[in-house]
Amino acid sequence: MLTKSEEEILDLLWTENKPMTSSDIVNLSVNRTWKKSYIHLLINSMLKKEVIKIDGFVKTTKNYARTFVPVLTREEYIIKQFTESADFNKGSKADLFAALIDETDDPKIIDELEKILQRKKEELKH
16 A cells, blocks of 8 residues: 555645645655655655546746645545455455444434435445
8 A cells, every 4th residue: 555654645635635736745744854856756656556646736936836636535545445455355344334333422423324325225226
């Protein structure tokens, strides 16, 4: 999947919730001392892994810079990590859902989950 540095970039993109240039990422990564050449390697790797995409371009002082956004939500990424692990088998999905539901103590969330399940059942019928 992703390296620790790539995950940190993805987390920053989720947190900021806006398209960002590589310079934005470097400037907002205060705990990191990434050099421009390294950030470009990380971004190119993430583009190749299809976890981020180019959203557009913004004018900088002399040039244009690409802006990036995540392809997956935080939740989709977590599920992808789980389902692509070597220990996962298709039969584990029901156990995963059951464990998540067991952690839920809000009746409104249970109601929403029931609606989502019903909508998915209808979708699969067609």
